[in-house]
Amino acid sequence: MKIWREYTLTISLLFILVFFWEVTARIINMAFILPSPTAILVKLWELKVVLIAEHLPATLLIIFIGLAISILLGVGLAVSMNQSKIIEKAFYPLIIFSQMVPTVALAPIFILWFGYSIWSKVLVTVLITFFPITINTYDGLRSGSKELKELLLTMGARKKDIFFIVNVPTALPHFFSGLKVAVTFSVIGAAIGEWLGAQAGLGYFSRRMMTQFDGAGVFAPIILLSVVGILLFLLVKWIENKSLKWRQSQ
């Protein structure tokens, strides 16, 4: 079990932290403020049907739609900026600026615009996930070696050839780095969106439990959200390894 050995330290540390949490929670003994890990797990088990069948799909839908839009938008922007100096000059500062705006503070406005429909949540998700994809892909497209491009020119390559033969493959690892950051952000984005206004979803459920002073109920969907984030990350990593097989020979 190579994986097990590799993560021994992480798992041990996690156990120690959870153990202290359990002990502290039991000493404080106010479950609505600090529920113990065991209480959370029990709650998760009790709520498993409603969380997994009803609220998880709602959140996943936001995550997937948001990520899909982010990938299209991010890659589209990165390619356009790579192709045109004018587009780059116009958009690049705005893209940076879009990240200075506190998304969490803006989210209520999206609720006003789109109501409780899925699009307000998708917009929050897109706003925080398109950035790492755009910037990484853009940098990746620029990182192709000048010597290699010149070599292609001496072979009579056109602009299109250089783009697909040099730029796209060099950008791919960068794109995946961006996507790995984006998928973890997407979970946060969806949860924030749901927090502010929704009729279903893990974020919404967590907030509803807060109004009922159900500490364990607040944490249970959050545990599920973290699991979603980790699984998405692993999925991207798996796709990355599949499509960048050559890196194993480095």
Added chain:
Amino acid sequence: MDNTVLEFNSVTFSYSGPDNDTKILDSLDFRVQEREFVSIIGASGSGKSTLFRLISGLEQPSIGEILINGNYLTNRLGHVGYMPQQDLLMPWRTIVENAALPLQINSYRKDEARKQVTALLDEFGLSGYENRYPGDLSGGMKQRVSFLRTILTGAPVLLLDEPFSALDAITRLSMQEWLMEQWEKRKKTILFITHDVNEALYLSDRIFVFNQTPVHALEEIKIPMKRPRNLKDLNRPEMIALKDRLLDQLRLKVKP
């Protein structure tokens, strides 16, 4: 008989800087015949690589003209084969895919390109490696892939820019012998940049010495060795004398 494949007619070239232009070539004339092996030797920064950039069409002369196969072409890109100093193999492509690059650019069908490459792999000592990645190959093998890629451009004139400079001495010797075989077999014209006097003497019909910047006239040395050659021929007295002469000339250029 005129079998000139490459001709420079009073070519002048300068790199334009922000303050002043740096003249590299000053009305330079030379000709290279078909199936000749010409080495270009000179101190670093003497404009050897610039010469290749001009021939391949990456740069244009300020004045003068460059003729390839007797034709004056403004766009020479795609007409000569260029093999760079670093192998510049793409790590994400397999050996076959790397070698097939010029075929891909010339819109060959994928299976046709693959067939052409595979047919040559054995001679290039690469059979069994077709689906491996450059990361799996030794330095000498990578240079052979790079040379194969240059051959597959189909160009009659090949420009090799210090192709063996990164290899260890032993690999280098065997690569030189191998290159000589390939050159004879494939009937190509080769221009070869090197720092290594022995390498130049062993491989070339003629050596051009870049001896001043800007380069105005090339010092040209004919190598009086019959082919096929043997590395031991370099130990003959007239070759040693020639080598000393060359080294003296080069030493003059490298002033402290």
